[in-house]
Amino acid sequence: MAPRKKESREPVVIDSGSGYDELNLGRLSLISGQKTVPANLRTWQKNIVTPDGRPVIITCSTIDQQVIPHGLDNDFMVGLLNLCFEAGLPDGPFTVSAYGLLKAAGFPDSAQYYRSLEESLVRLNKAQYTIDEGWYAQGTQRWTTQSFAQVSYLAYQRSTAGVRETSVITVQLAPPIMDSLRSGYIKPLDLKFYRTLSQPLVRAVYRQLDTLQFDDAAPSGLAKELQFPLMGWASRLGIVSDRPDNVERTLRPAHEELLANNYVRQVEITGRGKEKLIRYVFGPPAVSEHPELVSLLMDRGVKQGVAVRLTLVFPDRIEEAARRFDHYVATSQRPIGNRGGLLVSMVQRPEDFANLPGYGAAPSPGAGAAQKREARSGQQQVGTRAPKVDQDIEVLEARAQAHIEGLTGAALYEWVYRQLSVVGVMKRLSPHERGLLEEAIREGHVDGRQLVREMTRRMHAGVHAVEDAIADLRLQVTPQ
Template sequence: MAERKPRRAAPLVLDVGSGYDELNLGRLALISGQKTVPATLRRWQKSILTPDGRPVVITCSVPEDQVVPHGLDNDFMVGLVNLCFEAGLPDGPFTVSAYGLLKASGFPDTAQYYRSLEESLVRLNKANYTIDEGWFVRGPHTWTTQSFAQVNYLSYARSKTGVRGTSVITVQLAPPIMDSLRAGYIKPLDLNFYRSLSQPLVRAVYRQLDALHFDDSTPDGLVRELSAPLMAWANRLGIFSDRADNVARTLKPANDELLAKKYVSEIELTGRGRDKLVRYVFGPPPVGDHPQLAELLRLRGVKSGVAVRLSTVFPERIEEAARRFDHYVKTATRPVGNPGGLLVAMVQRPEDFADLPGYVPARPKTEAPTAPVTGTKQPVPSAPLTDEIEDMEAREETRVAALSGQALVDWVLRQLTLLGTMRHLSVQERALLTEAVAEGTLDGRAVVREATRAVSGGIPAVRAVAEDVRTHLSGMLP
């Protein structure tokens, strides 16, 4: 078999506003945010939770002559992901110049940073990760176990003094990362803001917060605030300390900078010792680089956070998808149960809607976006798609009705986590809730229905559901 030739060198990225971040990488934080780590640190293992409350164990190990990825390695990985997009998400390796990668990562053209770049690439290539049922695959919507190095293949030329600006670097990102990027499991990342942050830990905290900020399962696609045990938050960021006071001291400069730049409006530390909690309240919601395109999506029922994400990732698809959507609903005979979800599908999978009956694609850039559809009923053009949606909803209802034992418990806990109810319950109350659902003394499905209805009423209504659960559980306390 002939050897696949690397793609052409990726264009230089200098000032691009919104770039991209793969959501698994952003949320799992595979690279320690600390600027430096002990020279003997060759392995770590951490346990974190996915946004839906699933526990995940992540292990990182490196050879004896290496140290685990940390600090600037985050920045070089962000640069590689965005250069990979510029190269067209190639099937095989792609090439960049060392100067191009340095600038794409936001660093000046100096000998110090060229040394850092070479060391970082080697670490990213040598470090092996195992993620136990925590890597999300968008197609089948499943959590998978993956083992890989983030930079799957590495080749570069160096002079006697090391890597120089003209050195050619050839890389290939790990297959699961590439699959995820191609599937659109990505979010916007404000590269100008990212690069404006002063230290690796500040950038790591921002990247982690920003990845968790976007959550399609919430009512508007955005999380408004995050709370976590301080030690668990440190573990997530790769801060290697077992003392809460040291963690709080380490995080303070990063937190202060994010507050000063108004990315977050409030950061609160409560509790004492290892029981400390940290709470972040996000600032104004993101608007992205294409607010008009995001508005086209919002007016048609797409959640705000999803609209920002899609308009940043697929700006060239939005207007045509909106026109197809408007045609779809105007020529229909039955209402669309989830218009926002339909439009999201049209943006993400345009090939599935290429042959709409009676639709004539507009000429590129010659037709203004169609006005949003109004009215209480929105019909669809084809019964097969409606039937498919209704069948899917019916299958889900049947599946949930058949759950029992641990499967039912897992489903209830996952749904209540997504709906924001679990955050208002203590650790002991969560344990009692698990026991009550397992034993059948509490109707978990009914609680999920109440929590779902409460979401539209905001935090007070969600807290009221949590209080009802707490009242029920109080009789189980010793």
């Protein structure tokens, strides 16, 4: 068993334009975007729909007479997510100074914001959420039910005047949030732009839209527009009103600011009363200052919109990630189903790919001529490997194969689900068909390992073979 990471005790601070958002938190919007809420609002429930169309019920309740999380709590939570990355995603609590958390949230160093910081941390620790079959677990690629407080552990120092810049704060984020961060269920967040937005509700609308815009089915990887029932959109954002005219009025300043910044180029509300719909048309794609890095990513399978976002947020990581990717492609003996997704992961989570067998980082500018020639030679001889590399890869693949052969029941289905998701099969099946497939694999009526091999082969044989493969799979799992 690998040693557990120790608690991070060194105060850390983040003050850059690059950052992350966890996709569940961004999509579910667990914190009300309103700057203020009624003082007696201690619980709420809302209904949303997952990206694959299933309804989800989310509830929030607080203790100790606390009001629900709202307003600036969103910003402090974004700060904590990014500080957690800075701390190395520790297994236990991590520590930061109050000043560091203010900076990570994008706020000035003032007594007012130190008071807000303390109040927010308490609310994030006291509010309990239950998400019914709506939290996506990246590891198993399944929707799960979760119940947690976003900050599961909290300790801090305060003087008689309250929290100050040197106060040490120790927090631990909820286990499902940490699992999600470690598994890479994240997206780049432009903290520089996020911090320019003037009010909590503007930032909440931006964060929600920016998460929902990411769409694997879109040609560029980013949706061009989104549409929602107006009252459902208000519920997502935590706007406390049952009157459509009040919701429109509340959202108007946020819309005006996002339009002025060209993040959206059109906001359209149509219909009458509670049947109104709201439609957002996104502005022109961001222009990268590093077109050569965009091309580098796109040449390796990353969609244009996602490539631009990555170069805006992580420009210093792209070239090294591409080198690691090229090495992996050249040495892997297994087909890579989603090349673009793999490279995105290498950019977002470089630490997960730090120990690729046989890989050495590019030579430094001061390296000798012989070392540089050796590196160039290795890049030119794609497909050739040193014996030690072959041995390392063979050992890893043998271990992986032995593990797969030993899977049964639910564990086997979870492995099949992941493999078929990578090649695009699972999204073609209805929830009912997925249930039939799970039952067939669990009971041994379908050989999951053979199914993955056959479906992977046929999914790479052209569009007609894909349709035939899906039809055959449906026949296999449908009761006769």
